[in-house]
Amino acid sequence: MLSDAQIARFDTQGYLIVNDVVDAGLLDRLREEYESVLRVHYRNWHDQGLVSDPADGLDFWAMLDRAGAAGLEWFQPLDISLPHADITEQTPFHAGPAAFDLLTYKPILDIVQSLLGPELTSNPIQHVRIKPPQQHVATGEVRAHIAPTAWHQDRGVGLAEADQTEIVTVWIAVTDATTRNGCLQVIPNPPDDMYPHCPRAQTTIADDYIDTARAVPAEVPAGGIVLIHPLTPHSAGPNLSDGYRWSFDIRYNVTGQPTGRAQFPDFVARSACNPADELRDWRSWKEMWETARSVAASSPHIDQHRWQHDSPGCA
Numbered sequence: 001m002l003s004d005a006q007i008a009r010f011d012t013q014g015y016l017i018v019n020d021v022v023d024a025g026l027l028d029r030l031r032e033e034y035e036s037v038l039r040v041h042y043r044n045w046h047d048q049g050l051v052s053d054p055a056d057g058l059d060f061w062a063m064l065d066r067a068g069a070a071g072l073e074w075f076q077p078l079d080i081s082l083p084h085a086d087i088t089e090q091t092p093f094h095a096g097p098a099a100f101d102l103l104t105y106k107p108i109l110d111i112v113q114s115l116l117g118p119e120l121t122s123n124p125i126q127h128v129r130i131k132p133p134q135q136h137v138a139t140g141e142v143r144a145h146i147a148p149t150a151w152h153q154d155r156g157v158g159l160a161e162a163d164q165t166e167i168v169t170v171w172i173a174v175t176d177a178t179t180r181n182g183c184l185q186v187i188p189n190p191p192d193d194m195y196p197h198c199p200r201a202q203t204t205i206a207d208d209y210i211d212t213a214r215a216v217p218a219e220v221p222a223g224g225i226v227l228i229h230p231l232t233p234h235s236a237g238p239n240l241s242d243g244y245r246w247s248f249d250i251r252y253n254v255t256g257q258p259t260g261r262a263q264f265p266d267f268v269a270r271s272a273c274n275p276a277d278e279l280r281d282w283r284s285w286k287e288m289w290e291t292a293r294s295v296a297a298s299s300p301h302i303d304q305h306r307w308q309h310d311s312p313g314c315a
């Protein structure tokens, strides 16, 4: 639970850093789960001759290094979401027990309940971000899960149907997040409305709407979180360290309100009214994403964003 002072600070500043939320046990399980998932993919790449070193003896970071150096698409198999376009029956994603335990982690739900009340849906706008040192990011890589993140408000990355949805972003540091490795930066005291955004390499706030000189870094040690209001402008700079910068960002909205990405599955994470509605089994969560993948693979593309090149300030 958040204290009244923390809630007041979130309400005025539009973000809140909370240290020591995710315990070492869950962080370790996440790291182990990710290492074993990557190992399966890495073995396949090795069998196909795409990487020369065998997986045995390589840890998570070493496998990422080699996959990156070989130009392989290592990110999507690790993401807890499907991509925004070109989904096929084979598009990989990650849904495992430790990731599900993070989405349903009691200390996180308690904190979010302090802001949104006890009827909480896990919103499908969620990602892992594993950002290599910037010098190892492939030229032309613009995805904000690997490369720096452009200025945006999270309301701007959902569809308009969710503009009234009560939602909060929970950004979770798996490695220490520092200015040097490209932690979040936020502009405190958000406006009452959403700025126009532009469909550039990433969806980003239109020119001249924000004063980035007011930005403050949201540094947080591993296991800590940053709560972000949907109208708070935020971004992340390049990872100038020599290690990976790993985070998850997950979201919760009040149950029954539009998620902003209806083609992807949500689930009830907490319910005081109907506890039986809470999803408890990670396999069901995985199946929901597999079903969404099948539907997407055989359906016309659905745009995730509403912005047009001729939106104000996008020239």
Ligand SMILES: O=C(O)CCC(=O)C(=O)O
Pocket (backbone or CB within 6 Å): 129, 144, 148, 149, 154, 169, 170, 171, 184, 228, 234, 235, 236, 247, 249, 250
């Ligand atoms: O971690 C990042 O680079 C960006 C995260 C973000 O935009 C979010 O959590 O909403």
Ligand SMILES: [Fe+2]
Pocket (backbone or CB within 6 Å): 152, 153, 154, 234
């Ligand atoms: Fe964001």
